[in-house]
Amino acid sequence: MTELAVLTASTLELSGRSGARRTLAMAGLAHALHDGFTDMIYVLLPVWQAQFALGYGALALVRALYVGALAALQVPSGHLARHLNARTVLALGTLLSAGGYALAGFSGGLAGLCASLVLAGAGGSTQHPLASAAVSRAYGGTARGPLGTYNFAGDLGKATLPPAVALLLTVMGWRPALWVMAGLGAVVALLICWLMPLVAQPRAMVESLRLPARETDDKAGFGLLFAIGVLDSAARMGFLLFLPFLLQAKGAPLTTVGLALSLVFIGGALGKAACGWLGTRLGLLTTVIVTECGTASAILALLVLPLVPSLVLLPLLGVMLNGTSSVLYGTVPELVPAKQIERAFALFYTGTLGSSALAPVLYGRLGDATGPIWATGAAGITALAVVPLMLLLAPRMALAANAQTS
16 A cells, blocks of 8 residues: 555545544434433423413313424434434524424413423424434444433533523523523534534445444344333333422422432443443443342332432432433444444434323322322332333343344
8 A cells, every 4th residue: 555545544534533433423412402401301390380370181281282383393303314414403403403492481371381391392303313323324233332421412412401400590590591591502503514424325324334234133032122212211200200299398499309310320331331331341230130129219219209309309319310321322233234223223213202291191190190100209110110121021132142242
């Protein structure tokens, strides 16, 4: 190889690494914003309950409008990215989500609020399938670690925006607080459009040496993973729906509720690293069983503990509550061919986000009928339902790993 060829190859490699890092940075920023947008609704639920005289089921339905739009448009967002580049769709979706929250601040009543949340959720639907697939394509066969970083960024948003909204609510009304968040979303949309590289199209990436085509196509294994993700999401969202009300019953003011949510999500961010460490040393099966059983135990303990011990427990609960999801997301590319990554992520996120929209409505109705304590306990029991499905998935994951290394 000539000196010029070596220099050219080195330049292309450095350019590829730089582009991959920028892709990961912008995908992580988008994940942080959109996950924060989703979970700051929990801080606003008690405010909306007082203003609109809503029960638990109605509150869950209000949130479900946002998450339902988020879930229903995952696959269409992937299709749209085939005609417009994924970067463009992601930036426009982020701007649309910010616009939805801005309109929510201008809404005059409950109907306007609900319509605005649907619009915000529609914009948010672009983030999960496009950003995660962009990271996967940018890093090719070494994407599991960067995907963990991408998921970690989402929890940073969960740990930052809900307490930020709670703090804003102490100095202004909920409508101006939403306008501030909408302005933040508009800034992130501009950064994505400016700094994120164009995402390579699937055909080009399959032919690239950096992303060798995977022959694994385990539909049954993906179905099991899908069901595990649905149950994990249902348990998490059912618990988070009632957490503000459980803490208020223990005497917590609104600012403490915001702090408590921050503690959960900080723990969740740490859970990404913890579950990665556990997954490396103990394997996927043991990691998921430990985290799901730990989640159920911590939720049940929270029901009987007073306020201060509950706050101390929340970071540990967050580690187990959110840590599992990172392991599950990182497993998606291992069960499907490379050309189907966008579709697989879109389907997986449709299931998990659809569960996060529907499950709180069901738990909310249960809470209206039996009270928040029994409904929260049901969410903890749901986490245990993951264990038998994980026992079925583990052998299939081992077969997939052997197929890709052979």
